[in-house]
Amino acid sequence: MDESPENNSPPPAANSELIETVKPFSGESTVEWIDYAVNQAVIAQKNVTETLESTINVTKSRLDQIKSTSTAHFHMTLESLKDLKSDYNAYEDIVFGKMKEGVYFTASHPFATSGLVIGTGILASKRTRRSLYYSTMRLFTNDEAMLARANAKAQKLRDAVKTLTTESTKLEKDALDAEDKLKRGRTKLRQAGKQIRGVISSAYKIERQAGGLKDILKELPNRDASGFRKEVSQLGSQAKQERKVLSKQVKKISNYGISV
Structure with missing residues (x-):
């Protein structure tokens, strides 16, 4: 001590x-x-x-x-x-x-x-700590803003994709309907072409028969057969004219790629 x-x-x-x-x-x-x-x-x-x-x-x-x-x-x-x-x-x-x-x-x-x-x-400086704090806050704020903008763009893109999907579905449906209508139209044109072919064949027969009838009428006296020969000639001419018109229609149908 x-x-x-x-x-x-x-x-x-x-x-x-x-x-x-x-x-x-x-x-x-x-x-x-x-x-x-x-x-x-x-x-x-x-x-x-x-x-x-x-x-x-x-x-x-x-x-x-x-x-x-x-x-x-x-x-x-x-x-x-x-x-x-x-x-x-x-x-x-x-x-x-x-x-x-x-x-x-x-x-x-x-x-x-x-x-x-x-x-x-x-x-340890107060100003440095404050600057560091505000810099960190700005960094987080910028990140949040970027994230918000990215989310907005992503939502806009999703909406656009949804709209395009809806439009695509609608267009696909319209295309299927149009294709169906086109098939039905081609079928009708093919049937019409066949019918026209039949009418052309009938007109050709009438034209040929009118020509044979004219030959028969030539053997009759002119006084008795002149009126008949005139009517037969007109009938043959009309049949020939109708056959040419119908042949043009068949050619148009064939130009669409439809076999008649």
Whole structure:
């Protein structure tokens, strides 16, 4: 309990040894930074030591008051102080060990450390965080807008495909109806052509019979057969004229690709 605070502070030789260990890792600027870091570590250690010393002094004064009333309480407090001091020493060793590791790493990797420090400083800036936030929000907003436009275009395309499908079905039905009508029309034309062929054949027969009748009428006296010959001639001429007209109609039907 009577140990002085000077016993807790690290000897100056340790600090110089730490600096000498770090020096080979970097240039002059890195050495200055390491010196500054070590000095800050020493100052922190000194502050902790002074705080502990102040706590011990206060505790001593309280112990002097307690001595007159309770010896057992005094020994308990003394044990507590010893435990506190041992915990402090362990904590001190851990903290300065981590600080040494950090200094060694900084000296070994100056570029990585500088980048980390600069990046941390940039991210710690309020303006940078706000800019990053709004940039992220704009990115999400743009993505949502693009998705909405893509959905609208997809819906428009689906509507167009549906309309085309409906029109295609209607046109297909109309085409089937037209094809059916065309088949029926061709059938009717074929039948009409056959009928016309029959009429042409009949007209040819009438024409030929009229020619034979004219030959018979020539043998009769002119006074008796002149009226008949005139009528037979007109009948033959009409049959011939009708046959020519009907032959033209059959030719038209054949031009449509319908065999008659």
